[in-house]
Amino acid sequence: MAEKPGDLFKTAEGAAKDFGLTYNGKSINEGQEYGSRIYIVVKDNVTYFTYTEPNTGGNAGVNPSTEPTGSTAVADVHSHGKYEAEYDNDNFSTADKEDNDNTWLTGYLTTPDGSLKHYDPETKTQTTISKDLPSDPKDPETKKTIPPNQAPPTNTPTPVPAPVIPTPPKPKDDKTTT
Numbered sequence: 001m002a003e004k005p006g007d008l009f010k011t012a013e014g015a016a017k018d019f020g021l022t023y024n025g026k027s028i029n030e031g032q033e034y035g036s037r038i039y040i041v042v043k044d045n046v047t048y049f050t051y052t053e054p055n056t057g058g059n060a061g062v063n064p065s066t067e068p069t070g071s072t073a074v075a076d077v078h079s080h081g082k083y084e085a086e087y088d089n090d091n092f093s094t095a096d097k098e099d100n101d102n103t104w105l106t107g108y109l110t111t112p113d114g115s116l117k118h119y120d121p122e123t124k125t126q127t128t129i130s131k132d133l134p135s136d137p138k139d140p141e142t143k144k145t146i147p148p149n150q151a152p153p154t155n156t157p158t159p160v161p162a163p164v165i166p167t168p169p170k171p172k173d174d175k176t177t178t
């Protein structure tokens with residue numbers, strides 16, 4: 001379940017997922033991007049991961065908040081706001097990937113279709129980790145609508161979305177979105 005920045009997770013991916021549970025719906029509702037870094041916390045000789053209180057960007061960009069002085073970041077995570085036909089918000093932009101190539105941090109992305117995605121700057125590949133974050137019902141890629149203003153249900157049935165006719169988004173001007 002959604003926790004909050006500063007909570008401890010066993011993996012960087014767990015922290016990224018929690019970021020998505022906590023902020024992806026808010027990001028969709030506001031049409032605004034959020035971004036954090038995921039960093040290491042050692043407690044009682046055990047290594048954990050947490051994420052910073054996010055920065056907000058605008059509709060098409062955010063500079064993730066940075067880790068506390070003296071700690072080590074391993075990844076960053078950001079959201080892409082709501083579905084916008086003119087942007088390919090369900091994928092890392094070219095600028096996103098270049099940024100991770102420069103920082104050498106693993107990239108995590110939460111998207112309007114409710115996905116958590118991963119970008120590895122070493123192999124330069126992106127993968128989809130999960131598809132059960134809060135999502136934008138307007139996104140044609142949304143497979144299972146989890147209302148952005150509602151925490152993901154665990155055992156309660158999810159409303160079936162009305163059928164949508166997929167219309168592929170136009171190619172994104174990657175330079176305008178990070």
Ligand SMILES: [Zn+2]
Nearest residue numbers: 093096177178
């Ligand atoms: Zn981005």
